[in-house]
Amino acid sequence: MEYLLLFIGTVIVNNFVLVQFLGICPFIGVSKQVSTSIGMGIATTFVMVMAALASWLIQHFILVPLGLEYLQTLSFILVIAALVQLVEMFLHKSIPGLYRAMGIFLPLITTNCAVLGLALNAVLRDYNLGESLVYGFGAGVGFTLALIMIAGIREELEFADIPKPLKGAAIALITAGLLSLAFSGFAGMI
């Protein structure tokens, strides 16, 4: 029950993108088509779960015993970068179709601040291994949800008669703001 609450809380109430404003760059950059945003969401979710696992291991087996907690950011970035590389190689070998479809967005997960934010937040809140994994998975699902939602809206916006000054990125940012407002309605539920 505790894990379920944590999961729902991470996906909806404390949605990484729409409530905590992490990972805005891919949120705007990869949200023009629902199909690519789904691929991006799945890849990011995978990296997030792996990052949650790796960062927990590093925190508890390297940083804490050696008294090096101040090196969290550095070591987590290192691990995340390596993980993304690994995912990229794996996809290239095993699922070349998906690898091609994701293109440049795959290596860009490295610089997704939602992944780093997840690793740092999990440590900050003193989660155990199980909680960390659920937290990572929830963060990924929340990210995917937000991405698919805005992509669906933006696909419809393609055909809308938008005033010229608001075309392109401007209307996307306004849309993101409205979505975020809507999600603020969940605040305090859990």
Add this chain to the structure above:
Amino acid sequence: MYNSLVALASMGGLGIILSVGLVIAAKKFSVEVDERIEEIEIALPGVNCGACGFAGCRSLAEAIAEGKAPINGCPVGGIAVAEKIAEIMGADSGNAPERKVAQVLCRGGCAEAAQRAEYDGPNDCRIMNTTQGGDKGCTYGCLGGGTCVEVCPFNAMYMDENGLPVVIEEKCTGCGKCVEACPRDIIILTGEEYGVHIRCRSLAPGKEVRQVCKVGCIACRRCEKECPCDAITVTNNLAEIDYDKCTVCRRCVAVCPVHTIEEQDGKPEIKAKKAG
């Protein structure tokens, strides 16, 4: 001092472990990439227009390297690109595909075509077409929304002051993006040597065409009778030209009473064809 040494050692160690892991993974998951793909991709125009039928220049390069696509598979680059690729692949370039250009088969601009309504929606032909068929009286002709101009990856089209798209033939590569985009199917690809075009697609009877457009084909059959090589046939109230038979003699241009048939400057008559 001790602390910083520990920090240095642990971060360095972490880095080394991860990099060793990545090296092993790279060996294990290594994918053999054909070097020629890269070279072919550089030789291709790189605009990813899709005229070759593949998803982009990269896909075509992969297909050529694997032998799944012909060396002259890029209709945009023509013979120059085919020769370069042939050099990379070590094979004969063959004949480049015939150069094609887009032709807009409608002359009914703002001045010629009657308007039947005011249109105030988005400036996109596909939307205009679904919104009661646009603002012009003719339901077969150009909508004037400029969608073909927008999709052209080579800037080879522009809208003239009369509200009709114009193809700049020197820039047109025959990629067919505009043909795909046009909801009215009034753009076609023809060989670049043809200089006579029947610029109307209306299947309406002559009387109706007269009411909505000054330059629409009224199916009077004069061109059909005049044509010395039987290249023009009138079916479904519309004269159509068979480019394979046309010799660009321009006789039809002279007899067309509504000037639907247009000749282009600088296209010589094709003499060789007459004999055969």
